[in-house]
Amino acid sequence: MRADASGLLDTSVRHIERRQWWLSSSGIIVTILLTVAIISFALPVLSPRADWYFPVDPSLAIHALLGLVLLFDVYVVFQQFQIYRFRQRVREREELFRLIGENAADMIALVDADGKRLYSSPSYKRLLGYSDEELQQTTFYEHIHADDRALVAAAANEARQSGIGRRVEYRVRRKDDSWLVVESTASLVQNHGSAGTKMVIVNRDITERKQLEEQLYLSQKLEAIGRLSGGVAHDFNNLLGVIIGYSEALQKQMGADHPFREAIEEIQNAGNRAAALTQQLLAFSRKQVLEPKVIDLNMVVSEVQKMLRRLIGEDIALKISLNERLGMVKADRGQIDQVILNLAVNARDAMPKGGKLIIETGNAELTESDVNRYRYVIPGQYVMLKVADTGCGMSAELQSHIFEPFFTTKEQGKGTGLGLATVYGVIKQSGGYIWVESEVGKGAAFKVYLPRVEEVRDAVPERTTFGRPQRSRTILLVEDEHSLRKLTRNTLQEAGHTVLEACDASEALDVVKRNESPIDLLLTDVVMPGMSGRALADELATLRPGIKVIYMSGYTDGDVATHGVLQSGISFLRKPFTGDVLIARVDEVLSISVLAGR
Ligand SMILES: Nc1ncnc2c1ncn2[C@@H]1O[C@H](COP(=O)(O)OP(=O)(O)OP(=O)(O)O)[C@@H](O)[C@H]1O
């Protein structure tokens, strides 16, 4: 295409040159003819006696000469008109190339063998921010990232030898010191006899595309790790339920000075720690069940403030700045506490010699420009929580890994690498975003954005002590994990309840059909082979209207909680649970039914 265009230009220029030559030569011929004619007219006058003179009819000669001059004039006008047309065409072509060069989004440069710029299209100025003079004074290679120069030089050499440029990607420094990623192709300039010494380089800005690719890659990686850890955590919760539950039951039975007491306590502690880890994995894989309420982040920050001061120690100054007109957000209070604590602990660890921890809240609007930076952003009103420190900071490479589970730079035994993975999971599941800004040695700032809601803050429920139910109740227990079912049954029976057992939903329906007596409560696992706990509860609602339900689950499968968010009016028991928590929840649900007049 470009070869065609330049060929056309060349032909036009050659046409002009040829026409001008014709014009000049015909001018000379006509002038010679006129001179000869004038001499022949003048001869009889200059030498009247010359005998070689032969008479010419002067009137005929003058007419002939006039005709010749007239013809020549017409010829000149015609040729000038042609030249004008060709020039016009050349001007149009030049204008076209100028417009292409000036308006092309890509950066186009013509460089010589040493990389000296002979021409830079205006998009260079636009995209890189350098002035014409600055571009003139620098070589093409100077702005390229030091790590990429060898690659570019090799590609240029190859293009010089083979005549074919291959595509390379490299980083170019902008005037503001940020980096632009470009995709570049170089071609040799073939014409004007200086082939091989000049190159046309076309650079395309692919910074945004690269960022998107990285974001996609990261989210796919996180998604895969999340799915895997979610699956493991589900089975773990059942096993931990057994470990924690039995050690609790054993402790209750043995006296304070029993020789095994300490050992059992250690087992229980280890079980609890493992349960906390599993909870973090679930948070990361967004498979935990959240109980979102409308909350005020200012209040959350104020309430965790005391704990934070204790946590960060005296070397670190805590500066809290809260926006008084802060909007509300809908989130799980316990999880948001966890987010703040995890971020604060990380900040503390980044400032071993002391420093400043800054917590800030504010209203924020995410706009189209944020969408341009991060495609997944939904524009709108958000509430922002910033946790910043003056610590060691992070390189860009480190930042690209920090949200991965088990990624830690802390020494063995100091960090699990689950802190930020949990934070990421909680924020994502709450419909928000978390971004980090940091540089090595310059501290780090984590910004959390949660969607702003217009509802009023949910009242914090008073800690009411539910009176134990007046009489023993009948509870239908459905759990596919055998040991856990046995443990739960024992706990309920010890609390004075009658327990009907089933290992899955179809057995539970059989039990219900065989039993005429009333059943007060269905305590069911959610994820079971065959019919789910939710479907069983729906079925029982028609068979035994008014039956109360408590779901037990370690994670969400979307059945009782859409995207992990609990539907209102549903009682839920997070696995693994202790016997005390189980009895408290059962009492709570049954007491409510007592109050409701059942
Ligand atoms: N504020 C910060 N400043 C500097 N580096 C940080 C900061 N926050 C996190 N990091 C880096 O990110 C890594 C991962 O953090 P994350 O909270 O996920 O795990 P951890 O703190 O190492 O372990 P855990 O939180 O499970 O005890 C840290 O090891 C640290 O290198």
Ligand SMILES: [Mg+2]
């Ligand atoms: Mg941490």
